[in-house]
Amino acid sequence: MSGRVVDENLEIAPLVTIYDKDTTEIGKTDLDGYFEIELPKETKKIIFAGLGYEWATITIPNECKTPEIILFLEYTYDFMSSKKIDRLRKKRFDKLTELHFQTFKKGLFKTDKPCVTRNFEPYKPELDRIAKLLNKQAKENKNDFKNLEIGDSVKIPFGLDSSEKRISTHYSPCKNCTEKDYDYVIEGEIINKHSRKLTLEIKITEMKPYDSLKYNGKILTVGSDFKYEMKYFEVILDK
Template structure:
């Protein structure tokens, strides 16, 4: 009877784990000079921090399957907002360093940032060629976050 009870408990726990609605996402974060970024916060729902990168820019987090949007943020770097594809479990992100723009309008700053933003796929490919990333293409869609918003 005791063996049957233990077997039932083990079976129940394995079924619960099998049907859990979580997925593991791992990856790496570098800047636009292909230097690793330590302690970058990984956020869902704009407020809930689910993890941070380690000293070498690597991370591994557990996410609910329903989560489709991640945000990477840290000091001195433009925040990166990405929308995950359904089968995306390897996320490798190139983040842009944040510059100081004096005496120009926010519209012009956004135009400058957009030029740099459009070069990110090339930087991702270059990071792959240097061995920093495992894949040469992203499995997510990156969103540009403008500083200037029209009313």
């Protein structure tokens, strides 16, 4: 079975990975968006996933011999409710048939209408679940912040990004994690507190294995001080 993938701007979608319903890779689009796959008999649904695109779950009927797929770009919806995000996504989704016809007229598709079946998949349930977890984390962190005092020692977890000796905060994967749960931990003494964003001012007392690291444009070493917002981020406390 062969077909083609483009995006909602009618641009070719290269190197999009194709999975079966068990998320086992069964193919990939080439640099022109074309793909050729051998669809298992028991598989009706396949998933198209590419960097910068929303994942699309497609059902391919038996009579569909040339599946042609339009992927939506992955947008960042800052400061919007999950309900509004899905409302905007649904408006784009409702234009799929029209977009398919435009793609056909442009000569990118062989058919003037899609032969695959595709349902709108709302983000709201997952976004609400994440929001609930973050709110719970924020409440717990607020309580921890109140109990911390100037002079207390804390350990701040970080993650290493692709740039050597550069660090960035990680959202906490769990409450009261230990040092082994993170890429990097800096130990320091609280020298000040600010209620806005639950900010701690910390003077570094220990950092290994590096003598210095870059954080928010500042080089940190033992003796350096820096600000750390713990509203949504973990602080490792010795209890």
